[in-house]
Amino acid sequence: MDDLTGLLADLVSIASINPMGRALVGPEVLETRLTGYLEDWFGRNGITCRRQPVAPGRDNLFAKFESPGSARTLLFDVHQDTVPTDGMTIDPFRPRIEDGRMWGRGSCDIKGGMAAMLAAVARLCSERPPRAASVVLACTVDEEYTHTGASRLAQTAHGADLAIIAEPTLLDLVHCHKGALRCKIRTRGVAC
Template structure:
């Protein structure tokens, strides 16, 4: 099956990550439909395949190719199975429509195109068994779009290899560095009462308004700090606010979700302490609040350990595509967790990140076959 045909099969199988929401239809949620399909394809190859639950209905899938003779090296092809939700899409999310050399649908770019080409390269290795090739672990993980649970479980179970290539849309270039991300929930408490006598209560939303104003100033101050030479400044953003139960009730609780992008050398703990100290030093915030990390952080990806890997993958790219770039990006990926677990990692794949998560998400189908060829050549040490 061609990578394009595999991609159509994957896009037609919803694998939406609810990302903490409770208002999405159950028949599009979670990765199990995609996992079932990929599991079937890998079973048909006759290779060793392990499938294990990370959360109910959300399974990692790990397959192993053992080459004939002594492996040249060992590597991991890793790709996440989940997508973001489909709100406000202007194309049918799961129709996998092809038009003008593009395939449209949720996940086409991020990152089912990458999933398809990794499977194509892996299947070819199993069929052809080229001498002197690498031992390749193919890992399809869950929950990258929200809390990175799948790759964290993969590392916890003792995954070991000389290198890892993580699928994300890079236009067939190499990403060797990226920012990390940590997310917090901040909460203010109040005292509820009837809105006709608001003086009898304490409005938690008003309290949160003061915190929001302070965080806006903090975001400006962060950007003024010395930037990373390739990744740029630290950033923070408030992405969601919830609070109150009705217009005629003074709210007794308000919550916000905060996103903070980390530079190499920063930790989630230090970033939290920095923000909390800034807020507590503001004289208008004269009330208690809580700041809790909502899930495990995605660390920054530091390029210091991946130079040899980038050169080897770059040689395969040049042999197929003629040229490539190595650069840094501001978003997080599974690569940094693998790197933190002792496996040098880079990011590579077909597609353009500009199309990821968009209302008409698509991928240029012309990039799929070259991407599969690049990964095969990389594994063959050509």
């Protein structure tokens, strides 16, 4: 198993279930254990990271590759939580490879994208290419239910010029955003 596949297997084996508003409890619920693993992983790879508290037991985690002289910053965003394991017929946290694919909760949504982004940031930090943009990697919480981690991230100034979100939307490249706009409109005149 290569390093990237091993990293993905580690991530899949760490439960980070979003309770989706239900009263689920236990070590497999919430992102706490995964956040701790990521913090240790960054430390082992010589990458500074910091936590951003979002809710009890739920912290966003940020790491940064600072490129000297770069005027551009790229934001990588990946969420830490997965949907619950209801209806799964395999052990969700015992990753296995079958027919060239990894199986286990979160292997596609979202831990495959997370492993790729972690590897990219680690490579940037070790190789330090001279013309690279600076990169902020945001590992956010609660994407699967109320997006509190992304909302908290949006309130934080990271100065990103561009963002790449590791969300496997039908495995298509998507050039759009999700959000809401609420406004009041006042008009004057006579209704017909």
